[in-house]
Amino acid sequence: MLKILLVSFSGHDQYILQMSSLHEITLHRFGSQGLSAERAIRLEVEPTILVVSSLHVAATLNNRVYFYTLSDVLANEREPSFVREYNSNVQALSMNDEYVVIRTAEKLYLQPVSAIS
Numbered sequence: 001m002l003k004i005l006l007v008s009f010s011g012h013d014q015y016i017l018q019m020s021s022l023h024e025i026t027l028h029r030f031g032s033q034g035l036s037a038e039r040a041i042r043l044e045v046e047p048t049i050l051v052v053s054s055l056h057v058a059a060t061l062n063n064r065v066y067f068y069t070l071s072d073v074l075a076n077e078r079e080p081s082f083v084r085e086y087n088s089n090v091q092a093l094s095m096n097d098e099y100v101v102i103r104t105a106e107k108l109y110l111q112p113v114s115a116i117s
Contacts, residue, residue, distance in 0.1 A: 056068060088105045090103070
């Protein structure tokens, strides 16, 4: 079940995200001093889809998407930054720093990430 993602944001530091259990992602900071500071993102659900951008993590289950802002996680905020509910189950999700695309059985949503919160 080991899944590791490398994310770079906030200047020169890079972050390694590791799926440490079905309900948790561990965020490791990798800077000029080497690997340091771990932060855990406790997921509200056991996700069917998990997507990472350089600013956010999104986890889905059924018709809900839970968004976690990485800067909030670094500030020890453990709750989702925002949650969005759709009319039917989320079948696919794609995200970059500015936009999120969500496909349900009925529609395809293209939304600015800032508009969701």
